[in-house]
Amino acid sequence: MENSFWTALIASSLAALVTSLGIYTIRRFTAWGHRNTTYFMCFAAGVLVSASFLHIIPKSFSMNPQAPFWLLAGFLGLHLFNRFVTAFVCERDPERKDYAIGLIPMLGIGLHSLIDGFIYSITFTVSILTGYLATLGMVLHEFPEGIITYLLLVRGGIAERRAVLLAFLAAAATTPLGMLVSYPFISAIDRDMLGALLSLSAGALVYVGATHLLPRAEQEHRRYSLVALAGGVFVAMIIVASKA
Template sequence: MENTFWTALATSSVAALVTSLGIYTIRRFADWGHRNTTYFMCFAAGVLISSSFLHIVPKSLSMNPQAPAWLLVGFFGMHLFNRFLTAFVCEKDPAKKEYAIGIVPMLGIGFHSFIDGFIYSIAFTVSILTGFLATLGMVLHEFPEGIITYLLLVRGGVGERRAMVLAFLAAAATTPLGMLVSYPFISAIDRQTLGALLALSAGALIYVGATHLLPKAEQEHRKFSFVALAGGVLVAVIIVASKL
């Protein structure tokens, strides 16, 4: 049991490190990143929507018959938060009118990364092999996740240094944190509970991709935006296939 804990902690920390590497890389090449933010938004939408529909939603349905209700709660929960942020932060302070572009995706990705930490705990408790298979699939999306979180925060008007810290906290640190929080309660986290949490995260990610990223990207009419969207879908398919 002790070895399982340290293995789960090590692999979730590797996931956080890969995400941090993505944040550092895009910070290092900031000008290039800013010029191509629209493409990253399309790519992110493709990844988030496709991975949710192809993997997270079916998985949650197989674990919890009430998953559709939790999916709806996750979707509209993010919508209500976006409305709150727009009404009470953006409208009252014109300098922050674009904050929702970065903050809402950050929260959606952060919650999903936190649930990823739960999955590390549970997978390694089942078996070491199951844990490593889960790790393979999840680590594949960590690098672009860090890039996307950072770029959207900067696009939303957050300063670059603060965006780097927030992206690290939301997209990277939440994974080992989720593992540490969940590990002592593994016996209490049954399939139905995890299924509900997965459905919640899927609802949040679908909201972020379909109603937040795509409409903003489409407003800018960049020449290869559809190619970026298709690339995101392809990456999601590869991630899902690696978990089969």
């Protein structure tokens, strides 16, 4: 049991490190990142929506018969938060009118990363091999998650240094935090509860990708946006295949 704790902690910390590397890389090449933000949005939308439909949603539905309700709750919950940010922050302060484009994806990705930490706790408790297989699949999407979280925060008007901190806290630190929070209660996190949490995060990710990222990207009519979207779908398929 003690070995599984330390292995899960190391694996979740590795995921956070990969995400942080993505944030550092895009911060280091800021000008290039700004020029290609539209492509990153399309790529991220492809990853988030495809991974949700191909893996997270079917998995959660097989684990919990009430998962469709949690899926709807995740989708509508993020929509309501978006309305709140738009009404009480963006409209009242014109200088912050684009805050929602950064804050909403940050919240959705943060929720998903937190639940990733739960998954590390559970899989390494089952067996070390199961944990390693889960780690392989999840680490693949951590690098682009860090990039897109940072870029969208900056796009939303957040200062670059603050965007680095917020992106790290939301997309990177939440994974080992989720592992540490969930590990003492691992026996209480049964199949039904994990299915509900997965479905909740899937609803949030679908909202971020389909209603937040893609419409923004389509407004800018970049030539290779469909290629970037297809690249995101392809990466999601690789992630799903690695978890099969």
